[in-house]
Amino acid sequence: MNTLNETHDPKLRSWVASANEAGCDFPVQNLPFGRFRTARGVEALRIGVAIGDQVLDLRATGLIHTDDMNALMAASPADRRALRAAISAGLAEGSSRQGAWQGALHAQSALEMAVPCHIGDYTDFYTGIHHATTVGKLFRPDNPLMPNYKWVPIGYHGRASSIGVSGQHLRRPLGQLKGAADAPPVLGLTQRLDYELELGYFAGAGNALGEPIPMGEAEQHLFGLALFNDWSARDVQAWEYVPLGPFLSKNFASTVSPWIVTMEALAPFRAPLKRPAGDPQPLPYLDSAANREHGALDITLEVWLQTAKMREAGAPAVRLTRGNAREAAYWTPAQLIAHHTVGGCNLQPGDLLGSGTLSGRKPDEAGSLLELTLGGKNRITLPNGESRTFLEDGDTLTLRGCCERAGAVRIGLGECAGTVLPAVALDA
Amino acid sequence: MNTLNETHDPKLRSWVASANEAGCDFPVQNLPFGRFRTARGVEALRIGVAIGDQVLDLRATGLIHTDDMNALMAASPADRRALRAAISAGLAEGSSRQGAWQGALHAQSALEMAVPCHIGDYTDFYTGIHHATTVGKLFRPDNPLMPNYKWVPIGYHGRASSIGVSGQHLRRPLGQLKGAADAPPVLGLTQRLDYELELGYFAGAGNALGEPIPMGEAEQHLFGLALFNDWSARDVQAWEYVPLGPFLSKNFASTVSPWIVTMEALAPFRAPLKRPAGDPQPLPYLDSAANREHGALDITLEVWLQTAKMREAGAPAVRLTRGNAREAAYWTPAQLIAHHTVGGCNLQPGDLLGSGTLSGRKPDEAGSLLELTLGGKNRITLPNGESRTFLEDGDTLTLRGCCERAGAVRIGLGECAGTVLPAVALDA
Structure with a gap:
């Protein structure tokens, strides 16, 4: 052997x-x-x-x-x-x-x-600091990055039941939309349907309720990872998210790729965790020498779009984004495990921890349309003359990822694709 | 029969x-x-x-x-x-x-x-308008009730794995605590451990992904309800909750009572839904004549505290609160079902929908210590001379509920009890 x-x-x-x-x-x-x-x-x-x-x-x-x-x-x-x-x-x-x-x-x-395993609980983190900064500017111009961001691996609980596997066809969701300041909200189809380029980390062996997992053992509780698309309805999100966070703007569907690439397979592609000079050091429960030395993941990530017209014309998908998880993520998977359990919360095998949107520093490394179009202000033109601010019915959005390094064989994450369907007729 | x-x-x-x-x-x-x-x-x-x-x-x-x-x-x-x-x-x-x-x-x-069933997903709502107003004042003095509150049944996803049954012993959780404005946060045991008096609504038959449940059918998807305690670490919550909502401050434990009282049993205790004059009418997808006429629940709710000293002295628990769900909840269970699914999110049998803290209008009807003590400012004195701002180790907190009406036999919800254990030694 x-x-x-x-x-x-x-x-x-x-x-x-x-x-x-x-x-x-x-x-x-x-x-x-x-x-x-x-x-x-x-x-x-x-x-x-x-x-x-x-x-x-x-x-x-x-x-x-x-x-x-x-x-x-x-x-x-x-x-x-x-x-x-x-x-x-x-x-x-x-x-x-x-x-x-x-x-x-x-x-x-x-x-x-x-879906590669039974997902008992799903948590979405917010480790993409460039994403958090850019989106923060759009939602809160005067206060983009919250004071807790560099201390707390910010995360929130997500909806497990609506996670589907690559190839999913998802209906454009209804939700409350709020227009002008003095107009009441209306129920309508989201006009700002977006994707989020994420990695999904899968828990392996869990912990008992009340027994935190220390940093030194956190990696042992990670089984592997997949690509993850946290579809988002931005107009619904903007109206509903205070004070308790996103809800219907996220829970209509999420898509995961079918293959869990194990932490063992990823061993050659681990990288040092670099904090920008001047940033606070992580609190001790989120810190270890091993994590600093090779806690990060060197994974190239891409987003591809094929519209219905492109598909009908036999035209291939176009790439919207190419970036790297290592440059995007402020917190490592081990830090997410240690943080998630420090209060005693129990992880179970198969639990999914989303990385949050992994946008790079540069504008063309952004992992969502919200960022690529700056909240819908900058329309993207596609090679066939179509354009987009947000996703339209018939669009197929595909995430791809791979690991490459001199001296190692390239390994891929496969793909995570989803296609937007028109909504069902609105009778409500 | x-x-x-x-x-x-x-x-x-x-x-x-x-x-x-x-x-x-x-x-x-x-x-x-x-x-x-x-x-x-x-x-x-x-x-x-x-x-x-x-x-x-x-x-x-x-x-x-x-x-x-x-x-x-x-x-x-x-x-x-x-x-x-x-x-x-x-x-x-x-x-x-x-x-x-x-x-x-x-x-x-x-x-x-x-726990009375397998809970696939747990959502916590925020239907207690008096709770939302009082707590809003503490967290955001200038902006207590958000502009969306009377339009959107505010809710967020919670942690299913850490829900236990009445009799649960829960460890005081660790979390990041933020002191003075210019001091960095520290990892420590919560000093503001609180309970939340809630009802937990259990879904019966679910819906397929992408297919909303209209108001007219919502009650058919409700199986019944139980008492629910959404334990909360208020100091952790205040630091972590922006911008994506509560996380570690809630997911260390929640407690549910063991008996699901069915909607059939509750039929004699349904009540009209009263919106205060001047409040906006619910959007059509959240409205029905049946809901206006008998969508609300006439349930008396109580909170009881027995400290370790009381237990040792053989002294009974003392009642902290007595109120009624009907006066506290701004949204009915049917509205929560309709809202939860309007974007297509799929409910599954056994899913749990927390009501949020059901505090009455009067100060002594408050369903949390955060409210009863106004954020820890007003210390509560107990009959044996002890006092509390938040929960202490050894405290047993018990929720009780019952339905009473002239011409009907009283039915009870049983009890939902939990006892605070000291934390494990902190090695992190």
């Missing part, structure tokens, strides 16, 4: 040929977990590992004996490493397992993917 | 003698649902109905064939009414079922109760 370090070896190749192609999101160095149904009408979800353009049915390999992803996520770090090493060894070129495992492969294109 | 109306008949008595005693919370007219384990070490939860000081094991009666409360909650209104009528008939004096059902009874005192 390979050691954990060997699972990252750039020389490692798979007997699944598509996994060895340049630019592939899922080489044998990645091995992300997801849940699938076959197109043959099988109802129950099974756990799969993406490899090239195939999915390995993990239970069929005999390495696990469950279809419960949350149970797998709760495994000890040692068991997780051992499972990764065993999958890596079995999929490696020359493995004696090739004959037995060949029958456990499905073409990805033939599968229906699901 | 009794008709639904007959289940409320004041003349109806049970062969369970304790159910006929004056002041009993659980007469045969109530029939609330809960989940229990026997003290005999049986691990699996079973569905029970409270009757007097006993619990009827519902599956043992043969009326249901599941231990899954959420499945029972998802039943159609017609099936729910039929089940209630059958339970009522079987427990009524003279029933031929008495012999068979006698063996399905357990003494409540011998059982361990659980």
Whole structure:
């Protein structure tokens, strides 16, 4: 069996040929977990590992004996490493397992993917400091970044039931819209439908209620991450969000990518956490040497848009944004785990912690239309002559992410796509 | 079998003698649902109905064939009414079922109760207008009630994992505390631990994502209600809550009472919804004639405190508050259902919707210490000479509720108790 370090070896190749192609999101160095149904009408979800353009049915390999992803996520770090090493060894070129495992492969294109685990609770953080600053200016011109921002990893609870998987079609939501200062609000369709480019961190083993997870153990409670789109209705948000935060402006839908890339796979792409000079140091419960040295994530993130007209014309999607999580996030996943639990709140396997919108410093690295158009003031022109301030019906919005570093094999996060549907008829 | 109306008949008595005693919370007219384990070490939860000081094991009666409360909650209104009528008939004096059902009874005192259903998502609303006004004054003296309050049933998502059942012992939480304006925050134990007197409304049958529930159908999606204590760390809250709302100040624990009193049982205690003259009318999606006529709930609510010293001295708890939900709540449960789903958010059976703190108009009807002590300024003196601004370690806080009306049998909500434990040692 390979050691954990060997699972990252750039020389490692798979007997699944598509996994060895340049630019592939899922080489044998990645091995992300997801849940699938076959197109043959099988109802129950099974756990799969993406490899090239195939999915390995993990239970069929005999390495696990469950279809419960949350149970797998709760495994000890040692068991997780051992499972990764065993999958890596079995999929490696020359493995004696090739004959037995060949029958456990499905073409990805033939599968229906699901939300990758049961998400008991979902929390959305606000770690993108450039996002917080730009949006803060729009909502509160005189007070963009709150005094607590550099001390508290700001977060709030989100809605778990409405999280769907990539490929989701979401209806444009209704909500209360407030126009002129002296006019009453009206119920209407959001006119400012937006996306948010986020990473979703998945909890592994949880903690008991009342027992905080210290920084030194926080990474052990992280299972992995996926792409996450926190769709937002900005007009609804602006009217409803005081004093208790966003509610209907966010809970109509969120979309997650189907593959959880594990913290083990991400090991070569960890980076130092850099705080700007002059910023306060984190309080001790949010600080550790390991976190300063390699708590951050070096992940390139992109947003792509394909309108209905582009799709009809056979035109490809256009890229709206390209940035890096490392430059965008003020707080690391470990800090989010430590903060979330410091008061005793219990995390459970499969809980989702959104990063918040990961916008870079530069305007074209912004992770939402609210930022790219400065609140709808600067209309974006697309190559086919269309333009956008916010999303229109028929738009497909796709998040992509990947990790690249000299001396390591590129690993991808796959994609997180969603398409805006017109609303149902309004009878209310 | 009794008709639904007959289940409320004041003349109806049970062969369970304790159910006929004056002041009993659980007469045969109530029939609330809960989940229990026997003290005999049986691990699996079973569905029970409270009757007097006993619990009827519902599956043992043969009326249901599941231990899954959420499945029972998802039943159609017609099936729910039929089940209630059958339970009522079987427990009524003279029933031929008495012999068979006698063996399905357990003494409540011998059982361990659980959170009454699986709570997938928990939302906390803010329907207590007197609470919102008083607290608004403390947090924002110049802007107590936000301009959206009388238009939007303000709510936010809460933490489901940390909800426990009455009898819960909760640790005093750690959190960031901000002192003087120019001093950095510190991690410390909350010094302003508070309770919030709420009702918790439980969803029955849900809705599909993207399909709002109109007002006319909202009550059909309500299963029932319980008492709910939204413990709050006020010092943590004041520092963390801008701009995205409360987080660690609330998610360390919440407590719910074990018995869900059904909407069927509450039918005799519905009341007109009165909006003060001059207030805006609700938008059409939040309005219906039925809601105006009997959307509100006539429920008396109380808060009781027993300190450790009182307990040691054998002294009973003292009442801090007595008020009525009808006077406190600006929005009805049906309006909360309609609002929650208007953007397409999907409710699922067992989802919990907190009412927010139900404080009456008068100062002694306040549902939190924050209000009773005006932010800690007015210390409360207890009969034994102790005093409180906020909760201290060892305090047991108990919520109680009941419905009383001339011509109807009193029904109770049971109690929702929690005891504050000292924090664990702080190593962070």
